[in-house]
Amino acid sequence: MTAPLTPPPPPNDNPWQAPPTYEGPGGEDPDGPGPRQDLRDGIVVVAAVTLAGIALGLLWLWLAPRVPLISDGKAVFLKNSEGEAAVGADGTFALLALGLGALSAIGVFLFRRRGGIVLVFALALGGVLASLLAWGVGVWFGPTDDVVAHARAVGEGVTFDAPLKLNAKGALLAWPVAAMLVQLILTALLAPRDPEPELPPPPPQWGPAEQ
Numbered sequence: 001m002t003a004p005l006t007p008p009p010p011p012n013d014n015p016w017q018a019p020p021t022y023e024g025p026g027g028e029d030p031d032g033p034g035p036r037q038d039l040r041d042g043i044v045v046v047a048a049v050t051l052a053g054i055a056l057g058l059l060w061l062w063l064a065p066r067v068p069l070i071s072d073g074k075a076v077f078l079k080n081s082e083g084e085a086a087v088g089a090d091g092t093f094a095l096l097a098l099g100l101g102a103l104s105a106i107g108v109f110l111f112r113r114r115g116g117i118v119l120v121f122a123l124a125l126g127g128v129l130a131s132l133l134a135w136g137v138g139v140w141f142g143p144t145d146d147v148v149a150h151a152r153a154v155g156e157g158v159t160f161d162a163p164l165k166l167n168a169k170g171a172l173l174a175w176p177v178a179a180m181l182v183q184l185i186l187t188a189l190l191a192p193r194d195p196e197p198e199l200p201p202p203p204p205q206w207g208p209a210e211q
Helices: 035-063 085-112 117-141 147-154 169-190
Strands: 068-071 076-078
Touching: 035 085, 035 117, 068 147, 076 147, 085 117, 085 169, 117 169
Parallel strands: none
Antiparallel strands: 068 076
16 A cells, blocks of 8 residues: 555645735836826926916906996095906806816826826816915916005096905816716726736645545
């Protein structure tokens, strides 16, 4: 009688453990972007979106309705006390910010073709900075905020424009909100899906030893 041959142990004690994956230089997966690439892309997105705020500021300055003022030589008054130009300036800023926020998200998606929390955060941060920059550009290049000096310069009874103001500060969130929503929608609809993990084959079943 001969002793039964004992089969060699499987190379992996846990048959359900996923096989090791190859990692490229720096610990990055060659099949997809790693943390370093995400960080670099995020910095690029923040910088590009922030600079786009200059366009928003110039568009706001160009399209926002003006608030006409007039002076009687002693005080400055609204020429039209029932006008809605001040509200219109806030609405113009918000609508432009919504449109540019959506465009920035589309541009980022075409640039990267995938989602990720880093890109969403970068769009949100860039949108806030772009809105603040646009606010500053519009006020800086708009009519002077020294209303008294402006009234003296134009003279009594002459209509002039009030400084450009953003009374509804919530409009500063229009850009980041629009950008994040559009980015998430595009990612859910068009981003490539990760492949489903394949289960490893079951461990071999060894029959009773032959006598």
